[in-house]
Every structure is written in C-alpha cells, then in structure tokens.
Amino acid sequence: NAGVMQNPRHLVRRRGQEARLRCSPMKGHSHVYWYRQLPEEGLKFMVYLQKENIIDESGMPKERFSAEFPKEGPSILRIQQVVRGDSAAYFCASSPTGGSGEQYFGPGTRLTVT
Amino acid sequence: GENVEQHPSTLSVQEGDSAVIKCTYSDSASNYFPWYKQELGKRPQLIIDIRSNVGEKKDQRIAVTLNKTAKHFSLHITETQPEDSAVYFCAASNYVDMRFGAGTRLTVKP
Numbered sequence: 001n002a003g004v005m006q007n008p009r010h011l012v013r014r015r016g017q018e019a020r021l022r023c024s025p026m027k028g029h030s031h032v033y034w035y036r037q038l039p040e041e042g043l044k045f046m047v048y049l050q051k052e053n054i055i056d057e058s059g060m061p062k063e064r065f066s067a068e069f070p071k072e073g074p075s076i077l078r079i080q081q082v083v084r085g086d087s088a089a090y091f092c093a094s095s096p097t098g099g100s101g102e103q104y105f106g107p108g109t110r111l112t113v114t
Numbered sequence: 115g116e117n118v119e120q121h122p123s124t125l126s127v128q129e130g131d132s133a134v135i136k137c138t139y140s141d142s143a144s145n146y147f148p149w150y151k152q153e154l155g156k157r158p159q160l161i162i163d164i165r166s167n168v169g170e171k172k173d174q175r176i177a178v179t180l181n182k183t184a185k186h187f188s189l190h191i192t193e194t195q196p197e198d199s200a201v202y203f204c205a206a207s208n209y210v211d212m213r214f215g216a217g218t219r220l221t222v223k224p
Contacts (some may be wrong), residue, residue: 018212031120033211042216043203056211058115091157100165100207105157 002027004094004106012112021077021109025094032075033103034067049075049097053102056112064091082113116141118206120215128223133194135218137204138186144206147180147187152201152217161202162189194222 001109005024013019025032030051035043045059049069060067063084079086089110093103117140127133139147148163164178164187171178171219175194180187191198199222204215 043214048211102160107157
C-alpha cells in the first residue's frame with residue numbers, strides 16, 4: 001500500500017506565477033488535509049477536503065489560494081500570483097475516516113518563490 | 115476553534131535521560147491526541163496517539179498521558195538516544211479536524 005504521494009517535491013516559481021501542488025492520498029483514504037510549514041515553524045492547518053467537498057477551509061487565505069479534491073485524481077492546492085511570503089513546505093495528509101482518525105503525511109512540496 | 119499550546123519549544127537532554135513535552139488544548143470536544151516526530155527535511159511521522167477514553171498509553175520507550183479534566187496531555191520519552199533528536203508536534207482533533215502545537219525541538223546529546 002503506497003503512502004501519501006505529493007508532487008512535485010520541489011517547485012520554483014517567480015513572483016506572479018501560479019503554483020499547483022498535487023496530493024494523492026493513501027489507497028482507501030477519502031479525507032485530505034493540507035498544511036503549510038514555514039522554516040523552523042509548526043504545521044498550520046489550511047484546508048480539509050473529502051471527495052468533491054470542502055469541509056473546512058478556515059485556515060486558507062481568502063485570496064489567491066484554492067483547493068479541490070475531485071471525484072477522480074489527486075487533490076490540488078492552487079496558489080495564484082505567488083509572492084515571496086508563499087515560500088514554504090506544503091504538506092498534505094490523508095485519513096481513512098476524517099475527524100478523529102489518524103493522519104498520514106506525504107513528503108511535502110517545497111515551494112520557493114523568487 | 116481548537117487552540118493547542120506546546121511547551122517547551124526547545125529541550126536538550128543527555129543521552130539516557132528522560133524527556134517530557136507538554137501540551138494543552140482548549141476544545142473540550144477534542145477526543146484524539148496524536149504525537150508526530152519530524153526529522154530535518156522529512157515528513158511528520160505519527161509515533162503514538164491516545165484517545166479520550168484512555169488516560170495513558172505506552173509503546174516501548176514512549177508514553178503519552180492525558181488529563182481530560184485539565185485539558186492537557188504529555189509525551190514522555192525514556193532512555194533517550196541521539197536518534198530521538200527531532201522536532202515533536204502534539205495535536206488535538208475533534209470530529210472535524212486537527213490542530214497542531216508549535217513543536218518542540220529535542221536535542222539528545224551523546
């Protein structure tokens with residue numbers, strides 16, 4: 001059973017470009033969470049999704065950020081018009097049950113905005 | 115929403131000593147409390163967890179205790195080894211989502 005997959009592992013974007021981060025959950029998991037981690041800091045919750053539904057997006061910036069988890073394919077975190085402050089590691093985690101279920105993390109995507 | 119506080123932010127111990135990390139949470143509906151270990155440049159890895167119907171759980175050198183009345187839980191690592199050096203995160207989860215503490219950087223000196 002493959003673990004949580006994220007790609008790309010490293011992404012470099014110039015200011016103003018778009019960044020698309022992908023997350024494939026573990027087989028059988030239908031709950032996906034996205035977190036942002038700045039260097040030397042903790043994990044900040046961004047959004048919680050189930051297939052085709054956003055359950056909680058209270059941690060997502062109101063502008064430029066969006067997330068989806070379609071019926072088929074990976075979950076996508078999209079950042080439009082990136083700025084230097086968006087540089088961070090973005091982790092996704094998947095869970096079989098959501099809520100009080102165990103979350104398993106992917107390897108992360110390290111976004112660098114130049 | 116849930117708010118998780120974690121102390122200390124850094125902890126340095128001598129190899130063989132014990133390490134204790136403490137967390138408090140605010141949402142009385144939280145019922146699941148995992149601990150994650152993150153080595154430099156790696157993903158967070160679940161090392162132990164506890165649910166609200168249990169007061170203590172142990173797995174070899176690692177143990178977690180939960181006090182629901184006081185809304186705090188702790189991670190205990192005994193006989194620490196250099197490979198225990200990492201950042202440790204606590205988290206609290208209700209039926210909807212999970213919130214993490216800010217992390218504790220543990221250094222075990224040989």
